[in-house]
Amino acid sequence: MAQRLKFNEGKSCDAVIRILEAREGHPRTDVEFPERTHHSAPVELTCKIKGNLFAFEHTGIEPFAGHMQLDAEADLHIRPIEAMVAGKLPPAETFELNMPALATQGLRLKEVRTIQESLVAWIVATAPKLPIARYGDYLPDLQKVRPPGVPFEVSLYRFEAVVPPARFFIRHVVSDHAVAREKRIHEACARKFPKLVAWRRQGARSVLVLEDNDIFLTNAQVVYEALAKVEGDFSERPDEIYLVSSIIEDEWFVHALRVDDIGYYEMTAKQACLSRFDPEQLIDLTRGCRDLR
Numbered sequence: 550m551a552q553r554l555k556f557n558e559g560k561s562c563d564a565v566i567r568i569l570e571a572r573e574g575h576p577r578t579d580v581e582f583p584e585r586t587h588h589s590a591p592v593e594l595t596c597k598i599k600g601n602l603f604a605f606e607h608t609g610i611e612p613f614a615g616h617m618q619l620d621a622e623a624d625l626h627i628r629p630i631e632a633m634v635a636g637k638l639p640p641a642e643t644f645e646l647n648m649p650a651l652a653t654q655g656l657r658l659k660e661v662r663t664i665q666e667s668l669v670a671w672i673v674a675t676a677p678k679l680p681i682a683r684y685g686d687y688l689p690d691l692q693k694v695r696p697p698g699v700p701f702e703v704s705l706y707r708f709e710a711v712v713p714p715a716r717f718f719i720r721h722v723v724s725d726h727a728v729a730r731e732k733r734i735h736e737a738c739a740r741k742f743p744k745l746v747a748w749r750r751q752g753a754r755s756v757l758v759l760e761d762n763d764i765f766l767t768n769a770q771v772v773y774e775a776l777a778k779v780e781g782d783f784s785e786r787p788d789e790i791y792l793v794s795s796i797i798e799d800e801w802f803v804h805a806l807r808v809d810d811i812g813y814y815e816m817t818a819k820q821a822c823l824s825r826f827d828p829e830q831l832i833d834l835t836r837g838c839r840d841l842r
Contacts, residue, residue, distance in 0.1 A: 590744040
């Protein structure tokens with residue numbers, strides 16, 4: 550049976566609604582579920598905030614076909630690196646290593662272990678010397694390097710920790726990944742925009758909620774850049790778009806990608822882009838999760 554990606558439709562929508570409630574200074578009212586009433590534009594849910602009608606549509610985004618195999622083999626190729634790094638980095642920051650996807654695929658176990666040990670030694674030595682940036686603010690002047698004993702190039706980033714404890718992430722880089730991501734997001738827009746536009750024409754404020762649960766390849770920056778490229782293909786678009794990152798079990802991050810004509814980078818500069826949530830405190834508004842094959 551094909552593996553499936555699990556997405557949390559109800560909780561993702563609840564997280565975004567909480568952001569809007571804080572912004573508008575009023576709680577939600579009149580929550581309704583158009584899918585259940587067979588509405589002609591069956592978005593996930595609608596509600597009123599401060600007397601204004603909002604319509605929400607959710608979709609999960611997979612970075613590329615074959616992503617699930619990459620994730621399934623992480624215990625052999627990726628988790629050992631994370632385990633060896635644990636406790637050896639500065640405790641007050643978060644670090645992210647970018648490395649080529651499938652870089653150690655097809656190698657003998659002994660070769661994989663040697664590369665992992667060399668990579669960890671370089672990470673531990675390099676991490677304390679890196680400049681510190683705000684979380685998710687990728688410094689453009691950091692160059693890819695090939696550490697001693699490692700047969701591929703990597704990049705290491707150092708960020709302020711959003712909340713303790715500090716974390717270490719590994720993200721994969723795929724050569725044609727940008728094209729694959731743009732195609733996936735274009736497909737999502739083509740499916741979701743028409744329903745939201747229908748509500749927008751009726752006076753509702755339309756909100757698209759994207760969700761990713763991929764820690765290796767996806768971040769808000771690359772999703773926004775792909776979204777910015779494909780949105781021009783549509784004559785009408787939602788009023789607001791958010792990205793919910795649900796990969797970490799005890800802490801979800803929500804990035805505002807666009808609010809009206811204000812984009813991710815402008816909101817990031819104003820520190821008005823990122824929100825975080827304990828998923829246990831969120832309400833599963835639609836009572837379930839969706840699968841994506």
